Amino acid sequence: MLVELEVGPVAHGGHCVARHEGRVVFVRHTLPGERVRARLTDDGPDARFWRADAVEVLEASPDRVPSVWPEAGPGGVGGGELAHVALPAQRAWKEAVLAEQLRHLARLDVTPTVHAAPGDDARGGLAWRTRIDLVADADGRAGMRGFRSHDVVALDAMPLATEHVAALDLLGRRWRPGARIEAVAPADGSPPLVLVDDVPFDLQRGRPDPRPNARAAVREVVTAADGVSRTYRVAAAGFWQVHREAPTLLVDAVLRGAGDVAGGTVLDLYAGAGLFTLPLADAVGEAGHVVSVEGDERAVRDARRNLHDRPQVDLHAGDVARTLAGLVEGAPPVDVVVLDPPRTGAGRKVVDAVAALRPERVVYVACDPAALARDVALLGAHGWTGVEVVGHDLFPMTHHLEAVAVLTR
């Protein structure tokens, strides 16, 4: 059903809020202040709120720009929710969402700035993804799942992929229908890796690549605020920050947030392949101590390799909540806890255990503002009421953002 809507403020998830017949409608593809004709997509009579997609703009916002997101057939692919929004307005949008989540869920009255990553404005917010996950459609063309659908929509462009990923020409090939294609191209220009159904693939020969280093690892070099270049090896299918500038930027933010930790003890929770553990180990020095916790086996293998020459690091493989429960008993004083949980956040068990360690500071790296706000509220109840939050737009054209919060008592 088509309805005409006066569009109100932004909401979490790339929607704006409107009202229709007394009911809240979350609308995609629009901007605050616009008047749009929209197709209701979820409008059950018992639903608490409805959803809609704007299909015609009747009065456009001055922040509207032509969308760069690929025209990919009916429904379109997921992602690119903010591709119709000018870059500065995308950041203002994310600032509003971050502030609203912190106000609503943590009763915190702050207005964090969301910064552009270096080079993003010059590249028009494009060419930042170092990793692409595709799936082949029934004709063998590479594409992505449609929005809230299992159908594969073939792509004709990947505007967010870095030039290294784009140069692989994954869209110009034919694949086995249903094949999962992952491509990872380090921002430093070292050779990209391609996996097809988890198996390394030699694009030139068009067949699986048996070389051991084809499966194993991507190399990334990060030059952080401390002026040091560090090399990490990360399995192609393993977690690594996806924006080309994210590793450097987040290491800088974490080191700044942790402050002077020389000779101290730092916990790095949800450590992945050791992105933060390595520079934190250098920051505490050989007299200090870093306890790093990661649950994924593959990431732990990478972290072991990346941290092998830092004797001041204790790497624990396992669940963060369970590992912390073991650490709290008779643990030495902890100066700083760094945590970078998955999208769901750390949750009460982990926050309670962190609070029991009574660190001077907590540095929280978050990819979901709502999860951050929930955990900040829990930390606030334990006395960590000093909160500084900075946002980084590490996902231009999408509704996602990364935020770094530094909490003190």
Ligand SMILES: C[S@@+](CC[C@H](N)C(=O)[O-])C[C@H]1O[C@@H](n2cnc3c(N)ncnc32)[C@H](O)[C@@H]1O
């Ligand atoms: C957002 S990533 C951050 C990784 C790392 N800090 C980085 O920036 O590269 C979150 C990490 O937490 C790990 N993880 C998720 N849930 C976990 C849990 N309950 N216990 C331990 N590790 C977990 C994931 O395997 C992943 O490596």
